[in-house]
Amino acid sequence: MNTPANSEEKPVEWSRDTQKYAVLSWISFLSAAAFSVVLFAFIDPLVIVDAVNVQFIESRSSGYAIGFFFLWANAWVACWYTVRLIRRKRRGPTAWKPEQG
């Protein structure tokens, strides 16, 4: 009881890259989940199978799963690329600086 604060215990920080991949994977997962619900509420995956004759989708379950992962991959790539493009400019020795004076 009443032990002093553990000096070795500091708040946990994820590195910026870990944060980036965690956030973009999670957000793209959520949006893929939401959009697959909307998509498959209106479209029966077997209808797509009949229409374009994709042999490897043999059941509704695989249709749902492939549809979901397709949407997730799609959202993941979009999120990843957005993060890449809007990341902040580097400062410091390796960054490009305009000529002084």
Place this chain on the structure above:
Amino acid sequence: MQNSRNESGSKYEYGNLYRSEEKIYPREIKGRFSNFRRLAIVVLLGLFYVMPWVTWDGRQAVLFDLPARKFYIFGLTLWPQDFIYLALLLIILAVSLFFFTAIAGRVWCGFACPQTVWTEAFIWIEQRIEGNRSQRMKLDKAPWTADKIFKKTAKQFLWITLALYTGYTFVGYFVDIRDLSVTLATFTAGPWEWFWVLFYGFATYGNAGFMREQVCKYMCPYARFQSSMFDQDTLIVTYDPERGEPRGPRRRGTEPRELGLGDCIDCTMCVQVCPTGIDIRKGLQYECIACAACIDACDSVMDKMEYPRGLIRYSTENALEHKRYHLWRPRTIVYSMILVALLTGLVSSLAMTQPVIMDVMRDRNTLYRDIGRAGIENSYTMRVVNKHNRDHTYRISVSGLDGITIRTDTEFSVPAESVHTLPVSVTAPHDAAAGGNVIEFRLQSVDDRSIAVVGESRFRGPEEN
């Protein structure tokens, strides 16, 4: 990959942010709020694990039967056409989350979020096996003895078992759980069932055993925008600096005012119990999930010191500043009005919904056919969905033009919960059928007069000249 990125740039910008991850060892705590949270967790986990086994009308009570494209929720059967109800329900849940956040802050995070619930369950297992906070910290630093290997293996075994069972239960909401148990046990389940059990099990293990509070701190979108629902009257977990400061250690039984101290004895119990590792005495922080563990911790310390409880408590900003509290303020009024409107809409539309759907599609290939003295004929394809759990016989009729009749069968029966597609041909006399006209189909159940729906379509004839 991470290392090369760190060295290449951002390190200069932010200084040395790249501390290696340090584990938080939350101290276990007893008290009012932890009892309440334990109760919430038992109830919620119990509901989750038991619900798929509840039966209703001889089938699983809650089953989102994806392979058959039908959702069963107790007495209610939802078809893909009823998607609007599901969407409405989800919107209602979102608005109620806003409403409760405005009133009581992050109660969702602290007591009901699946992330919290499963994290607590995993921590509970960890504590049963590895002991309390200091024992766990010691164990992690200790060399790999047989005892440590045994404890770590036992913990991982229980964690993985719970995670896989969670995955199995989750899949049991989408395919019949009794069938699933049999097919999993006999290794005859389909590849996707295996996949989803493992996938969800892995997600549970990763989120509750490994990532824990990091999910709340970095990944959760709600944690980022919930502050926009907060105002001066929202309940938050706060430290009362007026009463606590200046903080400092003292012997029991001494009068703090004589020493020039506040009530906070700086024992840091509130920091040690925090699952996200923050110091609530620094004010409201976005990492705080309002689990109230610090309240319990501080109350127990206050009891020992014989000071009044509530140095850390649920309070509002206005209350701390000795201002009046308003339950009904524009924010809560607007949220509750939206909520009431949506609920009324959902309940009334569910009450008025007919257990049958009729779609009429006009044949696109031919505009019309002149069939001599009988008049002009148009062809349609009719799709009738009987959503009821028993068979029905229906009769169709058509109106909108003088002398319009249906030439094909007008009476047919559709088995329970199935779809019937039939061709329908409609004729009308020459003088009435010119140009495009709107006609109305009416479908009426023969055995239950209250079941009736109407649908519009177009009837085309030769252009007038």
